[in-house]
Amino acid sequence: MSIQPIRLFGDPVLRMKAQPVTVFDxxxxxxxxxxxxxxxxxxGAGLAAPQxxxxxxxxxxxxxxxLGHLVxxxxxxxxxxxxxxxxxxxxxGLRFDTKRAHGVVAKGFTMHGDPVTVEGTQLLARCxxxxxxxxxxxxxxxxxxxxxxxxxxxxxRDAEWAGRPAPEVRVSPHSTFGRAL
Numbered sequence: 001m002s003i004q005p006i007r008l009f010g011d012p013v014l015r016m017k018a019q020p021v022t023v024f025d026x027x028x029x030x031x032x033x034x035x036x037x038x039x040x041x042x043x044g045a046g047l048a049a050p051q052x053x054x055x056x057x058x059x060x061x062x063x064x065x066x067l068g069h070l071v072x073x074x075x076x077x078x079x080x081x082x083x084x085x086x087x088x089x090x091x092x093g094l095r096f097d098t099k100r101a102h103g104v105v106a107k108g109f110t111m112h113g114d115p116v117t118v119e120g121t122q123l124l125a126r127c128x129x130x131x132x133x134x135x136x137x138x139x140x141x142x143x144x145x146x147x148x149x150x151x152x153x154x155x156x157r158d159a160e161w162a163g164r165p166a167p168e169v170r171v172s173p174h175s176t177f178g179r180a181l
Contacts, residue, residue: 003041004034004052008161009091009139013050018057018135021071024113028058032069032111035060044089046127048134051090058111059131063124070108070118073132078103078125086126086140094155096148098140100126 007013021028031054039047039060048059060069078101086098104125106118120128130140141152156162 002034002037004038006038006042006047006051006089007053009088009156010162011053011090013053013055014090014134014139015137016050016055017137018048018050018055020057021109024071024109024111028071029111031056031058032060032071035069036062036067039089042089045123046131047089048131050134050137057135059135061124061127061131063120063127066124068118069111070106070116070128070131071111073106073108073128073135075128075132076105076107077101077129078121082122082126084126086130088130088140090134090139091141091152091156091159092161093159094141094152096141096144096152098126098143100129100143104128106132 031049034052035047035049035058038052039062045063046059046061049056057072058069059073061067080102081099082102083097083099085095086100087095102125103121104119106128108116110116118128133140133143141149144152
């Protein structure tokens with residue numbers, strides 16, 4: 001278990017729909033621990049597997065003192081919406097107000113394959129939606145209105161990290177998962 005490099009905007013893995021987890025084994029538990037350590041080190045409120053180059057439907061979160069993870073999430077969203085600042089570890093330093101559902105009920109599995117339901121509002125709901133978007137190849141700036149998205153793209157072009165070559169696609173340390181996409 002170790003801290004992994006976080007993939008930045010422009011890396012193709014961030015735009016791919018992640019594959020469902022089908023094997024709940026030691027390799028998956030190592031992936032979850034790598035996500036937790038990397039997220040805490042960054043620091044961030046959440047981190048999805050594609051952000052460390054592993055195209056699987058897994059994410060971790062650490063919101064309001066609650067540390068957790070979800071495998072193969074399925075979300076039910078409230079009709080009530082919230083609008084608030086959002087950032088992303090794959091777009092360092094950028095924050096834009098983003099519209100999200102105010103509440104979420106997320107059903108999925110633990111790293112051991114046990115069914116779990118996570119319910120949250122406000123920041124937890126925002127985080128769960130944000131990380132699930134990563135699993136679908138969606139980045140939060142995709143949810144911005146035209147003017148905000150234009151401003152975000154300019155900020156990305158001007159960012160010191162922009163244009164840095166992406167790391168080579170690597171074989172995942174999680175042998176069961178094969179090559180990271």
